[in-house]
Amino acid sequence: MSTETSAASAQFERVLKLADLPAGSKKAVEINGKCVLVCNVNSKLFAISNICSHNEKPLERGRLGNGWIACPTHGARFDLATGAALNLPAKLPVATFEVRTTDEWIEVLV
Amino acid sequence: MSDTIKLADLKKGEARCPGAPSTQDIIAADKVAAPGWVRSESYQFLGDEDISKDRYIDPAYAKKEITSLWAKTWQFACREEHIPSVGDYHVYDLGPYSFIITRVAENDIRAYYNACLHRGTKLRASGTEGNAEEFKCSFHGWTWNIDGTHKETLCPWDFPHVEFKKLTLPEAKVERLGGFVFINMDKDAPTLAEYLGPAAKSHIDAWKLENRYIYLHVSKRLPCNWKLAIDAFLEAYHVIETHPQVAPSNGDANTQYDVYGEHVNRFISPLGVVSPHLYGKISEQDVLNQFTLGDSSAMGDTKLSVKDGGTARAVMAEMFRGMFEKATNTDLSKVSDSELLDCFSYTVFPNIFLFPGISLPMIYRFRPDPRDHRKCIYEVLFMRPLPLDGNRPMPAEPIHLEDHQSFCEAEGMDPGFGAILDQDTDNLILQQEGLEASAKPGLTLGNYQEIRVRHFERAVDKYVKPNS
Structure with a gap:
């Protein structure tokens, strides 16, 4: 598990309008060179690396479940809150990012 | 004339709890009448010989069951809500078997054997879900379309001997x-409708369980053979000794038992009435106070009381409807008192219990532990009616308890219900060990209250054929 918030230079970046991410949806964005997937699940927002730790394939076409996303390529699932790998073939976590809303904007700490 | 003389005049299986109203008598007195599937009886005497104990304790028997029973019977793999969209899949594991249950089109669901046709790697890990546009093996990348046809093989020039067009997922x-x-798994199996039989299928059709969703899902390994675990839930005979806290509000000894064909049986255990074992010992208010719910979160902090001359059952029926409607945002105006209150337990052989009632709205599933015939995997799923707004909530994620944990530790579990499951679990390890220690070769069953056990084990015999 790793939350990429500790770097001194990290700051919240506006990435999406809240209205553009309806419940149950996700959107991939690039922020300062990082591929981040922003997800809206059960009225909670999550920001997670868009790259599967198993085979480096994008997660953005994967299924969102109750608190997880499944990689569409080989089925590895990751905890949206912690980034932990939940099942094989992944064992390593993916990065997660702090997320907040300000003035109807979704902001991610990168 | 004494009860003893009367009982002696009865044929085997005709005796019922003396001095107590039948379940049908209790239901007939309710204010809102029950539907036909409730107001019927289908008991059948199936013999009174002991059943052999080897089925519970012999590892060779357990091994035989995998190919002769589990590979030949209809079994509950998942709910449709686990795979709502095209491409969604859910991995169902049974013993050594594993299947990818996939929605290939809106009305086309397939169950693929979960193994790559190259060198056998599972295409998806056990116990997982997801969505796939293709199934790609994580080992060498052999790939299948979601309709099971072969899509791609790395370096096909090296496999001139493989006819890829025929390499569809079994x-x-x-x-x-x-x-x-x-x-x-049996290609020659009867249809599910034939397997259930017309009566049982008509009951299941009437419940419209497709209009419910999984509100809570808890899984735990139990310390006994899978059939011992199932048998324990097939009768209310054990309530007074194992769950004495429940007896004040459960018609245990006058519970109704029915069998349907070879694969379905049920009991209707009336709730909100006192156990015949406790007649004259407790009041109607006691009955009300002890009523145990599987889903009491819908009740909030409401406290009820019985007026003079009233019954706990009538009070509960009157109050339940409104409170469950409010708590779950559903319309229960046409639902009978019995459906709101009573415990309806149906078994579809071999692995599912359906409880279509409102206060006890569970599904149970039992599976053998492939590594140990003295262990099994038990799941309880609580179902609620869909909200009136039509939005189907996502099914609850399974909570996997460790062997040592109490069911009460599962977040969302009603403490009273969790305590009941813990009491059952404690009995089961003692029963498993006791059968192994016993000098007696079989188990003795009551003709009426344990007819579901006999019926279930007859189905086991049908598939396993112990003397073959």
């Missing part, structure tokens, strides 16, 4: 009923 049979997805 499938088990799939049928859907009431929002449940059933599979059967």
Whole structure:
């Protein structure tokens, strides 16, 4: 598990309008060179690396479940809150990012 | 004339709890009448000989069951809500078997044997879900389309001996009923409707369980053979000794038992009435106070009382409807008192219990532990009616308890219900060990209250054929 918030230079970046991410949806964005997937699940927002730790394939076409996303390529699932790998073939976590809303904007700490 | 003389005049299986109203008598007195599937009886005497104990304690018997029973019967694999969209899949594991249950089109669900046709790697890990546009093996990348046809092989020039067009993923049979997805590995299996029989199927159709969703899902390994675990839930005979806290509000000894064909049986255990074992010892208010719910979170902090001359059952029926409607945002105006209050327990052989009632709205599933015939995997799923706004909530994620944990530790579990399951679990390890220690070769069953055990084990015998 790793939350990429500790770097001194990290700051919240506006990435999406809240209205553009309806419940149950996700959107991939690039922020300062990082591929981040922003997800809206059960009225909670999550920001997670868009790259599967198993085979480096994008997660953005994967299924969102109750608190997880499944990689569409080989089925590895990751905890949206912690980034932990939940099942094989992944064992390593993916990065997660702090997320907040300000003035109807979704902001991610990168 | 004494009860003893009367009982002696009865044929085997005709005796019922003396001095107590029948379940049908209790239901007939309710204010809102019950539907036909409730107001019927289908008991059948099936013999009174002991049943052999080897089925519970012999590892060779357990091994035989895998190929002769589990590979030949219809079993509950997942709910349709686990795979709502095209491409969604849910991995169902049974013993050494594993299947990818996949929605290939809106009304086309397949069950693929979960193994790559190259060198056998599972295409998806056990116990997982997801969505796939293709199934790609994580070992060498051999790939299949979601309709099971072969899509791609790395370096096909090295496999001139393989006819890729014929390399489709093998499938088990799939049928859907009431929002449940059933599979059967036997290509010659009867249809699910034939397997259930017309009476049982008409009951299941009437419940419309497709209009419910999984509110809570808890899984735990139990310390006994899978059949011992199932048998424990097939009767209310054990309530007074094992769950004495429940008896004040449970008609245990006058519970009704029915069998339907070879694969379905049920009991109707009336709630909100005192156990015949406790007649004259407790009041109607005591009955009300002890009423145990499987889903008491819908009740909030409401406290009820019985007026003079009233009954706890009538009070509960009157109050339940409104409170459950409010708590779950559903319309229960046409639902009978019995459906609101009573415990309806149906078993579809071999692995599912359906409880279509409102206060006890569970599904149980039992599976053998492939590594240990003295262990099994038990799941309890609580179902609620869909909200009136039509939005189907996502099914609850399974909570996997460790062997040592109490069911009460599962977040969302009603403490009273969790305590009941813990009491059952404690009995089961003692029963498993006791059968292994016993000098007696079989188990003795009551003719009426344990008819579901006999019926279930007859089905086991049918498939396993112990003398073959």
